[in-house]
Amino acid sequence: MKKSPPPHIFAAPLPSNILEWRFCVYGLKDCDYEGGYYHGKLIFPEGYPFKPPGIMMLTPSGRFQCATRLCLSMSDFHPDQWNPTWGVESILKGLVSFMCETTQTAGSINTSSGEKKKLAISSADFNLKDPNFCELFPEVLEMIEAERKQKETAKKTGVVEPAQTTTQTPTESVFETPGSNLILFMVVGVFAYLVSTIIAQVES
Numbered sequence: 001m002k003k004s005p006p007p008h009i010f011a012a013p014l015p016s017n018i019l020e021w022r023f024c025v026y027g028l029k030d031c032d033y034e035g036g037y038y039h040g041k042l043i044f045p046e047g048y049p050f051k052p053p054g055i056m057m058l059t060p061s062g063r064f065q066c067a068t069r070l071c072l073s074m075s076d077f078h079p080d081q082w083n084p085t086w087g088v089e090s091i092l093k094g095l096v097s098f099m100c101e102t103t104q105t106a107g108s109i110n111t112s113s114g115e116k117k118k119l120a121i122s123s124a125d126f127n128l129k130d131p132n133f134c135e136l137f138p139e140v141l142e143m144i145e146a147e148r149k150q151k152e153t154a155k156k157t158g159v160v161e162p163a164q165t166t167t168q169t170p171t172e173s174v175f176e177t178p179g180s181n182l183i184l185f186m187v188v189g190v191f192a193y194l195v196s197t198i199i200a201q202v203e204s
Helices: 088-099 113-127 131-136 138-157 180-203
Strands: 009-014 017-026 037-043 054-057
Touching: 009 088, 009 131, 017 088, 017 131, 017 138, 037 088, 037 113, 113 138, 131 138
Parallel strands: none
Antiparallel strands: 009 017, 017 037, 037 054
């Protein structure tokens, strides 16, 4: 799982307790959780793989209560539905699938789309306060740092479109302004008068 993680998921056991695994769900697209990093844990019983684990989300997501056991078909709420062949990857894929649904269960909450998106933006800062998160997921720390640098660069190099005004810009021709036809006729008339005057002087 650590060497070849599935898309959008990292997972690893705590160094101090092989039965407690931490996971990070990230990179979800086209949903309210886009841009978020969601840290949680799996608590495996002594009888694993013949008994299911407890599943908790630690990062506020707007979908689940934090640090609360979730009632899912692959969690310890339903030992009768547990399949001993399910590993960490299968469990977490099932969790992500359920997370992107709207089905309610024990441990889930109901919030607006706007609230979920707001929590997604603040999720990285929240997780960086957790020592276990920082220790177990250096790859995620690199992602967060890269995203922050990219945003900072965009702010420094971004071009702000100037506000539109009615003031004539240097690129505008005088003949593109209101009353340009009248000015044109006046210029032509003056020019014609000068030419005729010069010709008359020459002939005389």
